[in-house]
Amino acid sequence: MDLDLHTVRIVRAIADSGSITGAARMLGYSQPAVSQHLQRAESRIGLPLVAPAGRTVRLTEAGQLLARHALAITSALDAAAGELADLAGLRSGTVRVAAFPTASSTIVPRFLAGMAERHPGVHVSYLETEPPEAIAMLREGAIDVAITFSYPGDRGEPDVTDLVVPLFTEELVVVLPAGHARAADDRVDVTRLGDERWIAGCPRCRGHLLAVCEAEGFIPRIGFETDNAGAVLSMVASGLGVAMLPRLALATAALPAGAVTRELRKPSIRSIQAVANEGAARVPALAASMSLLRALRGDDWGLTPS
Numbered sequence: 038m039d040l041d042l043h044t045v046r047i048v049r050a051i052a053d054s055g056s057i058t059g060a061a062r063m064l065g066y067s068q069p070a071v072s073q074h075l076q077r078a079e080s081r082i083g084l085p086l087v088a089p090a091g092r093t094v095r096l097t098e099a100g101q102l103l104a105r106h107a108l109a110i111t112s113a114l115d116a117a118a119g120e121l122a123d124l125a126g127l128r129s130g131t132v133r134v135a136a137f138p139t140a141s142s143t144i145v146p147r148f149l150a151g152m153a154e155r156h157p158g159v160h161v162s163y164l165e166t167e168p169p170e171a172i173a174m175l176r177e178g179a180i181d182v183a184i185t186f187s188y189p190g191d192r193g194e195p196d197v198t199d200l201v202v203p204l205f206t207e208e209l210v211v212v213l214p215a216g217h218a219r220a221a222d223d224r225v226d227v228t229r230l231g232d233e234r235w236i237a238g239c240p241r242c243r244g245h246l247l248a249v250c251e252a253e254g255f256i257p258r259i260g261f262e263t264d265n266a267g268a269v270l271s272m273v274a275s276g277l278g279v280a281m282l283p284r285l286a287l288a289t290a291a292l293p294a295g296a297v298t299r300e301l302r303k304p305s306i307r308s309i310q311a312v313a314n315e316g317a318a319r320v321p322a323l324a325a326s327m328s329l330l331r332a333l334r335g336d337d338w339g340l341t342p343s
Contacts, residue, residue: 039081040103042114047071047078048086048100049107056093128158130322135164135171136184137239138264139285143338144184144204144309144330151329159322167239167264175199175314181323183312184330186283188245188305200318202311202327203343205335209245209305210287210298212273212280217297224302231255234278238286239264246281249305266290283307284339308343 050060061071079085086100096104123129132152136145145163152161166174168185175183184204211225219225227249235257237243243262250257260278263269267290269280274295287298311330317323335342 041078042110043074044078044086045103045107045110047074048096048103049111051087051094051100052096052104052107057087123158125321127156127321127325130156130159130320132159132161132182132322132326133164133180134161134182134184134326135166135174135180137167137171137186138165139266139283139289140184140309141165142289143285144333144335147333148326148330151333152326155329156322156325159325161326168241172312175312178314181313181317182326182330184309185312186241186307186309188241188248188307190248191241200313200315200327202313202331203308204311204330204333205309205340206343207284207307207309207338207340208300209281209283209307210300212270212282212296212298214273214276214279215295215297216276217279219299220297222299225299226302228253228255230257230279232258234258234260236261236263236269236272236278236280238262238266238269238280238282242281242283245305245307249281270296281305285309285335288338309340310343 046064047060050063051057054060054063057071057075058068061068064071075086082099084099085097086103087094088097120129134145134148141163149161149163152159164174164180168183168187171180171183171185174180211219211227211230213220213225219229231250231253235246237246237257237259242264243259246257246259261272263272266282266286269282269286270290270293272278273280274293276295281301282298292298311327313323313327317327
């Protein structure tokens with residue numbers, strides 16, 4: 038059955054006004070235009086909607102049935118239109134974000150506070166996870182935005198069809214026990230640490246450590262692994278080994294008295310980016326989120342805008 042919304046509105050207006058003329062006046066149409074539309078609608082439906090009643094008309098049983106449903110139909114449509122307007126105007130919406138651990142106490146709180154201030158109607162949820170898992174969740178539709186990091190030569194993300202917003206770059210530093218022989222150097226040559234025991238981080242960070250050391254002609258002897266930056270610093274301060282950390286990690290934990298940081302003689306850079314699925318720029322809440330992330334400052338964490 039071919040039933041259009043225009044017919045629903047006309048029938049409801051006839052029920053409210055008691056006549057075709059009154060309905061035309063309510064809807065801003067001419068009386069002949071309303072009459073012609075009703076005739077075409079009755080032909081499509083196969084039932085009369087109005088019947089003569091003296092000088093005016095009355096709704097038939099079919100017309101009365103349609104009028105009873107008209108209010109619910111038009112109210113639902115108006116509600117949908119209002120919600121769409123809210124989405125477009127960022128008065129509502131949902132954004133699901135995932136990011137890596139050291140972003141949880143730096144980038145993410147600043148982003149969440151900015152969204153709450155600028156777009157209080159948008160609900161933002163957050164989950165902490167490493168970049169590979171975040172990208173997998175993005176592919177599965179479980180999140181909307183993944184804040185990830187990558188090192189030169191990384192493979193597997195993001196996709197060429199993704200919306201990728203570069204956020205920051207940062208240098209990695211070497212963390213040494215305060216009494217280490219190389220602690221006196223302004224910049225440390227990694228080759229001078231070839232015999233040290235290393236404390237490695239997450240799998241991606243561990244992979245980068247291996248790549249840096251192998252490029253300098255040695256394989257690092259990894260004695261401990263943890264993605265807890267505070268634990269890494271404490272282990273180094275306790276003389277258990279040396280480590281290589283991004284500057285953002287140093288912003289999440291106080292440097293113990295027994296540890297020092299030194300820049301690398303050959304700088305090693307990590308990139309931080311926000312990734313969303315293709316089409317996110319057309320979703321107002323997601324576009325606003327990506328724009329806000331791009332505008333975040335990170336100089337107090339040792340980050341450089343991309």
